[in-house]
Amino acid sequence: MKDLINKILISNAGWEVATLRVPIGIILAAHGSQKLFGWFGGYGLEGTGQWMASVGLNPGYTMALLAGSAEFFGGIALIIGLLTRPAAAVSAITMLVALFGVHWGNGFFLEAHGIEYALALLSATVTLILMGGGRYSLDSYLVKNNVLGVKDE
Numbered sequence: 001m002k003d004l005i006n007k008i009l010i011s012n013a014g015w016e017v018a019t020l021r022v023p024i025g026i027i028l029a030a031h032g033s034q035k036l037f038g039w040f041g042g043y044g045l046e047g048t049g050q051w052m053a054s055v056g057l058n059p060g061y062t063m064a065l066l067a068g069s070a071e072f073f074g075g076i077a078l079i080i081g082l083l084t085r086p087a088a089a090v091s092a093i094t095m096l097v098a099l100f101g102v103h104w105g106n107g108f109f110l111e112a113h114g115i116e117y118a119l120a121l122l123s124a125t126v127t128l129i130l131m132g133g134g135r136y137s138l139d140s141y142l143v144k145n146n147v148l149g150v151k152d153e
Contacts, residue, residue, distance in 0.1 A: 032072025081137020
């Protein structure tokens with residue numbers, strides 16, 4: 001179990017990963033808040049659920065709840081660097097669904113609702129899975145201060 005926790009939390013990355021983790025987290029949290037709460041011009045769960053059902057992601061309400069939660073809570077976790085790899089993994093899966101389930105048939109570019117943006121977020125979240133939270137994250141704090149009974153080896 002300690003090996004698994006070490007693989008999830010320990011990262012040798014420095015500031016470079018924070019410069020990726022924080023803005024991607026902000027973007028994801030903002031998009032998730034549109035889906036969950038209707039903030040920033042979003043449609044909330046009901047409206048987003050209806051739209052998701054209309055594009056074939058059924059049941060729409062449940063899919064909106066899952067996507068919105070992954071983006072919002074995953075984004076918050078990325079911003080603070082808590083469970084960075086799992087948060088990035090859930091976000092990457094969400095971006096895969098968005099890329100193939102929503103944007104694929106619309107071409108590449110953003111103005112046509114193509115795959116461009118979902119692909120950029122997918123690549124960023126996969127990078128965060130590989131790099132972890134870095135030295136300037138709550139993950140690092142937890143390891144450094146042996147909060148979970150796991151030491152950096």
